[in-house]
Amino acid sequence: MxxxxxxxxxxxxxxxxxxxxxPITFVKDVLFPFIKDNIKKYLIEHWKENEFQEDVAQLRKQAEKDSHLHGFVPIPSHVSENDTEKVIQAVVENVQWQMSSDRKTTALKQLQGHMWRSAYATGQIKxxxxxxxxxxxxxxxxxxxxxxxxxxxxxxxxxxxxxxxxxxxxxxxxxxxxxxxxxxxxxxxxxxxxxxxxxxxxxxxxxxxxxxxxxxxxxxxxxxxxxxxxxxxxxxxxxxxxxxxxxxxxxxxxxxxxx
Ligand SMILES: [Mg+2]
Known part of the structure; x- marks a missing residue:
């Protein structure tokens, strides 16, 4: 050369x-696995934050549009504190489903962006x-x-x-x-x-x-x-x-x- x-x-x-x-593999080998491995922990830690609640609202809206798709995971509404665990589990499964289908919805990208921002700022990702x-x-x-x-x-x-x-x-x-x-x-x-x-x-x-x-x-x-x-x-x-x-x-x- x-x-x-x-x-x-x-x-x-x-x-x-x-x-x-x-490296061309950075997104595939570092950024995406970080989401899949840490989503549940992130959801539990950030549940009460307004920004995070907006992310969930967007994902729920997207889920309503996606109900015709194969493997679709609904996100139930959060009516009382008792629903928290159920909703968190649904969001985890919805995000994993979207990512395994290689979807690029704005709702998914927004949540991923927030998770990566927090991971970079805390040194979990470089x-x-x-x-x-x-x-x-x-x-x-x-x-x-x-x-x-x-x-x-x-x-x-x-x-x-x-x-x-x-x-x-x-x-x-x-x-x-x-x-x-x-x-x-x-x-x-x-x-x-x-x-x-x-x-x-x-x-x-x-x-x-x-x-x-x-x-x-x-x-x-x-x-x-x-x-x-x-x-x-x-x-x-x-x-x-x-x-x-x-x-x-x-x-x-x-x-x-x-x-
Ligand atoms: Mg390139």
Whole structure:
């Protein structure tokens, strides 16, 4: 794997998370199992909090819409204190059912987001970052580059991952965050939107990602792209390899002003 010499003029770097800065398995192996293993404990501990009661109300509303689905778990109303245990058990089973069916309902995402926030803040979870990432990003910052994150995970989830990472709080390294509210990652329009938002011509932006469809979308929008090859990432075809610059580590990315 050779060094990638970034064309001169690039002043902004847009970085994907999963499969790029962070192992692609982080969500599947760390974040999702955390929910499944800790949901009951979390429910019992947070039961009396307003935010949590709102999460339950959302899940109950979703459950009412889901009654036609296979394996559906209803959430009974909470009329008296005697119902607490029954409702908690129903929420546990409902969440586990939704997750095993790989559902992405807003109600589920909201509860997961609150659980992860609490897990990061208490040190039960730390965001994983490949060890070449921080030194390289620091060097790029020293060269005057601006750094942005673009991930399908919400901006809030991105900030948790980098704010509570294995290498401490890394948020100061980034100038901004984008999620799919700016558009989907496989659509070139999204990259044009980002260029507009950061106020920089697209040819002055370098995008780093592991996903070929995202790479094509960004290239079509005029960005420079390098494909990041990490353990466990999806295999690239010979055509992919000939279409893009490949790096296995951020230290292979060199800027003209770098020694
Ligand atoms: Mg990725």
């Amino acid at each position: 050779a060094v990638y010499n970034v064309p001169s003029g690039v002043s902004n770097i847009l970085v994907d998370i999963e499969g790029t800065t962070t 965001g994983e970052v490949y060890k070449d990432v921080v030194p390289a990003v620091q060097q790029w910052k020293n060269l005057g580059m601006k750094l942005y994150i673009y991930s399908s995970g919400s901006v809030e989830a991105q900030k948790l991952l980098f704010g509570y990472s294995i290498e401490g709080d890394l948020l100061k390294l980034f100038d901004g965050h984008f999620d799919t509210t700016v558009g989907h990652k496989v659509e070139s329009e999204s990259y044009k939107n980002i260029a507009d938002r950061v106020g920089c011509p697209s040819e002055n932006i370098l995008f780093l990602t592991d996903v070929v469809r995202e790479a094509h979308a960004a290239k079509k929008a005029g960005l420079h792209v390098a494909l990041v090859v990490r353990p466990g990432n999806e295999a690239l075809t010979d055509e992919d390899k000939s279409n893009f610059h490949l790096v296995t580590s951020f230290d292979q990315i060199h800027f003209p002003s770098q020694q």
